[in-house]
Amino acid sequence: MSKKDYYDVLGVSRDSDASSLKSAYRKLAMKYHPDKNPGDSNAEKKFKEVSEAYEILSNSEKRQAYDQYGHDAFNQAGGSGFSDGFSGFGNFSDIFEDFFGDIGGRQSRQREQRGQDLKYEIDIDLREAYTGLKKEISFDTLIRCDVCSGSGSEKGNGLKNCGVCGGSGRTRASQGFFTVERTCSACGGAGQVITDPCTTCNGEGRRRKNRKLEVNIPAGVEEGSRIRLSGEGAVGPNGSSPGDLYLFISMVPHEIFEREATEIFCNVPISIVNASLGGSVDVPTVSGGKVKVKIPAGSQNGDQFKLTGKGMPTLRSTSFGDMIISLNVEVPRNLSDNQKRLLKEFDEESSQKNNPESSGFFSKVKDFWDGLT
Numbered sequence: 325m326s327k328k329d330y331y332d333v334l335g336v337s338r339d340s341d342a343s344s345l346k347s348a349y350r351k352l353a354m355k356y357h358p359d360k361n362p363g364d365s366n367a368e369k370k371f372k373e374v375s376e377a378y379e380i381l382s383n384s385e386k387r388q389a390y391d392q393y394g395h396d397a398f399n400q401a402g403g404s405g406f407s408d409g410f411s412g413f414g415n416f417s418d419i420f421e422d423f424f425g426d427i428g429g430r431q432s433r434q435r436e437q438r439g440q441d442l443k444y445e446i447d448i449d450l451r452e453a454y455t456g457l458k459k460e461i462s463f464d465t466l467i468r469c470d471v472c473s474g475s476g477s478e479k480g481n482g483l484k485n486c487g488v489c490g491g492s493g494r495t496r497a498s499q500g501f502f503t504v505e506r507t508c509s510a511c512g513g514a515g516q517v518i519t520d521p522c523t524t525c526n527g528e529g530r531r532r533k534n535r536k537l538e539v540n541i542p543a544g545v546e547e548g549s550r551i552r553l554s555g556e557g558a559v560g561p562n563g564s565s566p567g568d569l570y571l572f573i574s575m576v577p578h579e580i581f582e583r584e585a586t587e588i589f590c591n592v593p594i595s596i597v598n599a600s601l602g603g604s605v606d607v608p609t610v611s612g613g614k615v616k617v618k619i620p621a622g623s624q625n626g627d628q629f630k631l632t633g634k635g636m637p638t639l640r641s642t643s644f645g646d647m648i649i650s651l652n653v654e655v656p657r658n659l660s661d662n663q664k665r666l667l668k669e670f671d672e673e674s675s676q677k678n679n680p681e682s683s684g685f686f687s688k689v690k691d692f693w694d695g696l697t
């Protein structure tokens with residue numbers, strides 16, 4: 325078997341260095357690459373020759389053996405004495421046969437390619453989260469082409485084998501000795517292309533559209549809740565089944581209510597008189613109503629009251645969380661002269677038992693100072 329000289333294959337001189345070998349190989353590999361020469365068996369053969377030559381010459385040990393013994397250095401049957409050292413490369417061309425042998429021989433593999441999932445962020449307020457709501461959203465998506473019903477074919481003339489991958493749906497790119505197999509970009513891996521592409525969708529079977537959709541948001545959603553709408557995503561290639569649409573809930577902060585899961589917190593300001601004498605205060609609830617809360621005499625700033633079942637609904641359940649109100653006792657400001665006089669009079673009447681905490685605190689402070697001496 326007469327084999328071409330490796331240096332001739334790459335078109336370089338016998339004393340060329342590594343970088344000129346590499347650039348010669350790159351140029352030729354690009355030129356004869358199967359991706360660029362679909363169905364051209366001559367180019368394929370050249371590509372194999374070039375790759376093989378570079379594989380040998382780019383390795384200094386193998387290059388030395390080749391320089392000394394020629395092709396026999398890598399031929400097991402040649403008995404040159406090097407077959408032991410390079411036994412792994414004796415069937416070199418067989419490896420390439422494995423790599424390239426099935427080009428065009430594989431029948432098209434139709435892959436079911438699902439469309440993309442879409443994400444839609446939606447802002448809702450606390451009241452909407454409390455009641456649940458229907459909302460119309462609009463978003464850009466890919467819909468099935470209505471002209472060709474998703475087939476991508478204008479008159480339904482059908483399919484032919486892809487010219488780029490020859491129907492295999494895969495292409496190969498060679499990087500030195502390694503061959504990387506990829507999904508063919510021309511046919512998207514289907515192996516076949518449409519002979520009369522639909523002019524509306526360019527044969528894709530789908531097209532861009534702004535879609536409006538009424539969505540149901542259940543009561544009880546919270547920040548970060550995710551709602552999946554099955555099949556409402558983008559239609560896949562060739563009009564294949566659509567992905568899903570995910571609604572991501574983002575909560576708009578409320579002016580008076582704070583929320584933690586199903587609990588609602590509310591700070592309720594009351595006057596110093598109301599806190600001292602006791603009374604009642606109307607507390608708004610997230611449901612939109614109000615609850616009269618009884619304030620015991622002597623209530624303190626920060627005292628909390630629980631309103632059972634007045635919190636948020638639990639998602640996909642009939643139960644409700646609680647509402648916690650905290651008193652915010654407001655010290656009066658901007659006093660009139662008369663108010664100041666009344667407060668002073670009040671103070672003169674006061675004794676330790678009116679302010680047990682202050683009294684307790686200051687007697688502890690006194691003990692502390694006494695203890696230091």
Ligand SMILES: [Zn+2]
Binds near residue numbers: 472473524527528529
């Ligand atoms: Zn179409």
Ligand SMILES: [Zn+2]
Binds near residue numbers: 492513
């Ligand atoms: Zn293809």
